[in-house]
Amino acid sequence: MANAASHGVSSAGCRLYLITPPRIDPAAFRDHLAAALDAGDVACLQLRLKDAAADDIERAAEALMPVCYAHDVAFILNDDAKLAHALGCDGAHLGQTDGDHEGARALLKDSILGITCHASRHLAMEAGELGADYVAFGAFFPTETKDTVHTAGIDLLEWWSEMMEIPCVAIGGITAANCGPLVRAGADFLAVVGAVWNHPDGPAAGVRAMNAAIAAA
Numbered sequence: 692m693a694n695a696a697s698h699g700v701s702s703a704g705c706r707l708y709l710i711t712p713p714r715i716d717p718a719a720f721r722d723h724l725a726a727a728l729d730a731g732d733v734a735c736l737q738l739r740l741k742d743a744a745a746d747d748i749e750r751a752a753e754a755l756m757p758v759c760y761a762h763d764v765a766f767i768l769n770d771d772a773k774l775a776h777a778l779g780c781d782g783a784h785l786g787q788t789d790g791d792h793e794g795a796r797a798l799l800k801d802s803i804l805g806i807t808c809h810a811s812r813h814l815a816m817e818a819g820e821l822g823a824d825y826v827a828f829g830a831f832f833p834t835e836t837k838d839t840v841h842t843a844g845i846d847l848l849e850w851w852s853e854m855m856e857i858p859c860v861a862i863g864g865i866t867a868a869n870c871g872p873l874v875r876a877g878a879d880f881l882a883v884v885g886a887v888w889n890h891p892d893g894p895a896a897g898v899r900a901m902n903a904a905i906a907a908a
C-alpha cells in the first residue's frame with residue numbers, strides 16, 4: 692500500500708507538519724514561511740485557507756510552493772483534491788466531508804492523500820483500506836484555531852502505531868510543552884498552526900521549539 696514515506700514525506704522518527712493560518716497575505720506570509728523553514732526540519736506544509744476563492748488559493752500556492760520546494764518540504768492542499776491536482780501540489784488533505792475519498796485517491800495517483808479520522812479507529816481503518824498515505828487524529832488538546840467537536844486520546848495513537856504501518860498525524864492544540872506524550876505514543880507527524888505562527892518570538896522560534904521538544908521526547 693502506498694504511504695507517505697513512499698511519496699517523500701518521510702516520518703523517520705516524528706516530524707513537524709506545518710499548516711498555514713486560515714487567512715494569509717501570500718506575499719507577506721512567504722517571508723514568514725521561509726524563516727520558519729530555514730529554522731529546522733519540517734516534513735510538509737498544508738495550505739489551509741478557509742473561505743477563500745479558488746483564485747486566491749491558486750495565488751497563495753504559486754507564492755508558497757517555490758519556498759517549500761527550495762527547502763525540500765512537501766506542499767499539500769487542504770479540502771480540494773481536484774484543485775491540488777490542477778495546481779501540481781504534492782498532495783491533498785481531505786476531511787470526512789471533503790468529497791469522494793476514493794475518487795481523490797484515483798485522481799491523485801502517486802501524490803499524497805491524507806484523511807482526517809477524528810478519534811475513530813473505524814474511520815482510520817477505512818482510510819487505510821482506500822489507500823490513504825496518512826491518517827490524522829485529533830483534536831488532542833483545546834485549540835483556538837478551529838472549533839473542534841472530537842477529542843482524541845493517546846491510546847488511539849498507541850493502538851494505531853502498534854497495529855498499522857500507515858503513518859499517523861496528531862493535530863489540535865499541540866505545542867512544544869504538551870507534545871512529548873504524543874511523540875512517545877508513536878505519532879509520525881505533529882501538525883501545528885498556532886505553536887509556530889503565533890509563537891511570541893516568531894515562526895522560526897516556533898519551529899525550533901517544536902523540533903527541540905520532539906527530539907527530547
Ligand SMILES: Cc1ncc(COP(=O)(O)OP(=O)(O)O)c(N)n1
Nearest residue numbers: 769784785786787807827860862882
Ligand atoms: C493534518 C490535518 N489533520 C486534520 C485536518 C482537519 O481536516 P478537516 O476535518 O477537513 O477540517 P478543516 O481543516 O478542513 O477545517 C487537517 N486540515 N489537517
Ligand SMILES: Cc1nc(C(=O)O)sc1CCOP(=O)(O)O
Nearest residue numbers: 829830834836863864883884885
Ligand atoms: C485544522 C485542525 N483540525 C483539527 C482536528 O481536530 O481535526 S484541530 C485543527 C487546528 C490545529 O491548529 P492548532 O495547532 O493551532 O491547534
Ligand SMILES: [Mg+2]
Nearest residue numbers: 770785786789
Ligand atoms: Mg477539510
